[in-house]
Amino acid sequence: MVRLPLLLCGLHGLAAYIWTLIGLWASDLPYTGNILQFALDLGDEHRCGGIVGYSWRFRVLEPEELDGPEVPETPRLIRAMRVGFPGAESPANVELAPGSAASIFCYPTTGPRSAPGIGSESYHRGSIHLMSESYQSLFLHTRQGQFPHPEFPDPLANQWLDRTRLLPRLDDERSQEVDQMVDASQISRPRVHMLLATPSNAKKPRAISVECAKSCLHSSGPFLSFENRIPFSPRYYPLRGDFKTGVAPRSDAWSLKSLSGLWFGTHGPHGTESLYVEWLGGTQLVGRKITGDENVPRGAISWSVTTTEIDPIPSSRQDAFTKTFGDLRECRLYPGVGTASGRGFM
Template sequence: MTLALTAYFQFPLESPEFPESTSLPWYDAERGVPRLPHEGPPQILQMQYGPMRSGKLCYVQGVPKPASISIFPPPDEQSEGRLPDPNNPMHPLSSPHSAIVPRYYPLRTIVREAQDPASRDWRSESLVGLWLGDYGMHGTECLFLEHDVEEGMIRAWKITGDANVPRGACSWHAFLRQESPGTDETGREVRAYVGQGRIAHHGFIDSSLIAARVVISGKDEITVSWDMDFAPQTSKYIRYKAERARTGDT
C-alpha cells in the first residue's frame, strides 16, 4: 500500500510510486528483515493544517512493495509520527510529509574500487553505489547510481528526495556514448558526458527534463551542471563509503 496526499492547493500531487517495482537496482533483497509479526497499516485520521495547507490522505493500491520496516504509533492512535523533516525546513509541504510514517528499506551498500577518471583504465561501472548529493535549500540527499550497460547510461536514483523531486525519481542521467570534453579550473582535461536532469514544481508537478553536463571530477566525486533558464546551477556528489563510515576522497 502507498500513502498519498491527494489534494494540496487544489492540485493533485504527482509523486511517483515508491518503490515502483519489486526489482530495484538499489534494493538489497538478500539482507532480509527482522522476524517480526506482520501487521496492516494504521487507521488514517485526516488532519487540517490550516486554510492554505489542507490535504486528504489515503491509501492507494499499487505495485507490491518489497520487504521493509516501519515504526508505527501504538494501536488505535493516529497515523502520524511527528518525525523531523530536515530536508524541507519551513516549507509549506514539510508538515504533511514529516507527519507520514516512513518505510525503511535495506540498501545495497556496494562500494566499488574508486578509479581515477583521468586514467585510461577508468570504467563507468566503478560509479555504481550510494552517493550523497548537495541539493541547495533541500539539503543533502542520498542517491543510488545505476550503470545500464545496454543503453550506455548512468542513472542517479533518489533514495531520499524533497518537495520538488521526491524519492523514487531519477534525478539525472548521463549518456556514456556522448562525451562532452572540457577542462576544469586548473586547465586539466576532465571526463564529462552529455546528460539530462529532472526538475519540477512543488509536489512533483509539471516535471520535466533539462539539459545537464555530468563531470566525473574525481575518484569519489561527480559534478553536475544544470542548464536552468533563470540561472545555471551546479551540484556536487560524493561517494558514500559504508565500509569506512565516511565519504569523499582519501
C-alpha cells in the same frame, strides 16, 4: 576478555533482530526520506551490548553559504533508538512489554539528552514492526489538483533495494490500507498543500516500521511546509551500502558502471542529499534520490546520462566546461538531463 561473554549473553535475547537489522534502511517518508543505520554495540565490562539505530542527518546550510561552492558533506549519525535487554540500560520510566526478550527504547533526536538508565523522562519505549506487502501510494492534494508522489520503491527501478538481506524474524503485521481521495474531494481548495494516501498498482515489498508514542524519528527531520495527513508510519526498506573506492576517470579500470552505488551529492539550497546511482542495461546511468526535498523528493530521478561520450568538446563551450570541471584532460563528459521542479514536485 570481558566483552565476548557479554555479547554472547545478548545474542539469545536479540535473536529476532541481530544481523538482519544491522545495516542501512531507507524510508519512504514523504519528500525528504530518511536513512537509518543499525550497528552492533559490543558493550563493555559495565554494560551489556545491544543494537543501536542511528538516523542520518545532513547539515542545514546557513544563508551566507548559499552563494558559495557546493561541496557534499557526510551526514551526522544521530542516535535514535536502542535494542537491548530488559533491565540492562533501560530508562527507569520505560515500561517493557510482559515477557519481552528485548527492550526497545527511543532516544530523543532533538532537545536535551542524558544517559539512558538515570530516569530521564525524555526516554520512552519504542517498537519495531514487520509490515506486510502494501499497495499504498501517496499524493499531494493542492488547489491545482492531485499530484502523485514518486513510488518508493518503484517496482520497475529499485537497484538500491537490497533483496539479499533477510528481514527481522518477527510476526508480519498487515499494512494499513486507506483511500483518502474522499478526503480530497471534500476539501477541493485546501489552504495548505496536503499529503494523503491512496491505493495503486505498485506493490511495495515487506518492510519494517519504527515507532514510538512521540513519533520522534519522523517528526525531527527536515521541515516540510505541507500538511501531512497520512495515517500510518513510514516504512523502511533494506538499502544497499555500496561504498566503493573511487577510480580515476582516465584509468583503464574506469567505466560508467563503476560509478554505481550510494553517493552524496549537493542540491543547491537543500545541501547534501543521498542518491543511489543505477547502471541501466549498459545504456544509461541514473542518479535516483534516496533522500530528497520539497522540490525533487526521494524516489525521483535527479539526473541521467547516456553512454555516448562528448569528445571532442566543442570549442564554443571549452571555457564554460573548464570553469566548471577544471582540467578537462582529467574528465570524461557525457550528455544527460537533470530534474528541476517547483515546490511540491507538481
